[in-house]
Amino acid sequence: MRPLEDIRIIAIEQYGAGPFGSLHLAELGAEVIKIEDPRHGGDVGRYVPPFARGEDSLFFETFNRNKRSLSLDLSTAAGREVFEDLVGTSDAVYSNLRGDVPDKIGIRYVDLAPLNPAIVCCSLTGFGMTGPRSEEPGYDYILQGLAGWMSLTGDPDGPPTKTGLSLVDYSGGFVAALSLMAGVHAARRDGIGGDCDVSLYDTALSLLTYPATWYLNEGYQPRRMPDSAHPSLVPFQVFRARNGWLVVGCAKEKFWQRLVRALDRPDLANNPRYATFVDRAENREELLAALREIFAERDVQEWLSTLAAAGVPSGPINDVADAIAEPHTHARGLIVETEHPVFGTVRSVRSPVQFGDSVVEHRRAPRRNEDFDVVLRGLLGYDEDRILRYAAAGAFGPDRSAAQPASETGRDADPGNRTSTPGSTR
Structure with missing residues (x-):
């Protein structure tokens, strides 16, 4: 068995941060059932351009492999009944909504404990459920500015700069997944x-790490550094070679000694002004000026070969295509393929979470409401009359007058064996 095969999660999630967190749980085997609002066409991620066709997008495929989808209108009494039946047979309700919304729609523990005392209610919000910003929507760009990240990123003479990826969103997803698993363990x-x-706000602030500690205790004022340099380790930054850029890092004294030997510069090795971390930091400008001249003399690949042979941490500045093509990417099995009825074979980057040596068989992201039968008939055991009654009451959307035939789902209706949790009603 995969490590989380006995865990079922109801996911009221959308776009990036929330789906990114549950993606890793799904790839570890958890059954993640996405609840998609039929009034709004489901997860907004389905429509993100430029690679979107109808209700399918490569953006959505990225974040929703190995999950199930059910269209359910939680604003209706009938939709709420179906949701509550799912709560009774699940381990967690996971959401990424504005901070005041979980309370408004009744998905906090106080709301759901009567249905399942062991339920874990994990809410990933922009600013949390308390504090003066709790009712504000939270977006990665805004959080990067608010949490001080942009003041640390980019060239000193340039504008404040966001990271190249939505790292607040993705880090928040990781934190939510970790919190959810801790909650399930405790339950x-x-x-x-x-x-x-x-x-996301708590996550972004926590990632200030040692610069925040330095500021809080010594009044240190972090600043942007030229050439993406480390604030205290010298040299540890990018250098321009004759035909491009490379990263060189001396995070230990032994690497500095190896570097000057590789550069064939005994004058640098023997100069007391560069003898230690502290010395090199104090004389940063003159040392880096000398190193820039040296690195400009040869091509990137020549330097990388020389530095690798000397045991100096270094690497190229790859673009996305280069990173995907790296032999190590493929040796680690980081590219997965799934078959999609619209996009054909979809290649994407797998989750980095790992346990054991079993091979994961990846399933494409679900079409909207694709798992209607799997969830309602297979998992909850609803008969046709009950499904028709809920459909007529609007549980599955205003345009649904009858239940969806099993032949339309294209999925196995067997929800799989489940293991009961203390306090659940399975």
Whole structure:
């Protein structure tokens, strides 16, 4: 068995941060059931350009492999009944909504504990459920500015700069997944679930790490450094070679000694002004001026070969195509393929989470409401009359007057074996 095969998660998620967090749980085997609002066409990620066709997009495929999809209108009494039946047979309710919304729509532990005392309610919000910003929407760009990241990123003479990827969103997804698993562990041990109040803001602030500690204790003012340099380790930055750029890092004294030997510059090795971390930091400008002249004399690949042979940490500045083509990428099995009815063979980057040596068989992201039968008939055991009654009451959307035939789903209706958790009603 994969490590999380006995865990079921109801995911009221959309776009990037939330789906990114549950993606890793799904790839570890958890059954993640996406609840998609039929009034709004489901997850907004389905429509993100430029590679979107109808209700399918490569953006959505990126974040939703190995999940299931059910269209369910939680604003209707009938939709709420179906949701509550799912809560009774699940381990967690996971969401990424504005901080005040989980309380408004009744998906906090106090709302769901009567249905399942062991349920874990994990909410990833922009700013958390408390504090003066709790009702504000949170977006990665805004958080990077608010949490100080942009003041640390980019060239000193340029504008404040965001990271090249949405790292607040993705880090928040990781934190939410970790919090959810901690909650499920505690619930299985104690029989009592609870809330996980996770926020992008908390995540972004926590990632300030040692610069924040330096500021809080010594009044240190972080600043942007030329050539993406480390604030205290010299040299540890990018250097321009004759035909491009490379990264060189001396995070230990032994690497500095190896570097000057590789450069064939005994004058640098023997200069007391560069003898230690502290010395090199104090004389940063003159040392880096000398190193820039040296690195400009040869091509990137020549330097990388020389530095690798000398045992100096270094690497190229790859673009995305180069990174995908790296032999190590393929040796680690980081590219996965799934078959999609619109896009054909879809290649994407797998989750980095790993346990054991079993090979994961990846399933493409679900079409909207594709798992109607799997969830309602297979998992919850609804009969046709009950499904028709809920459909007529608007549980599955205003345009749904009858239940979807099993032949339309294209999925196995067997929801798989499940293991009960203390306090659940399975």
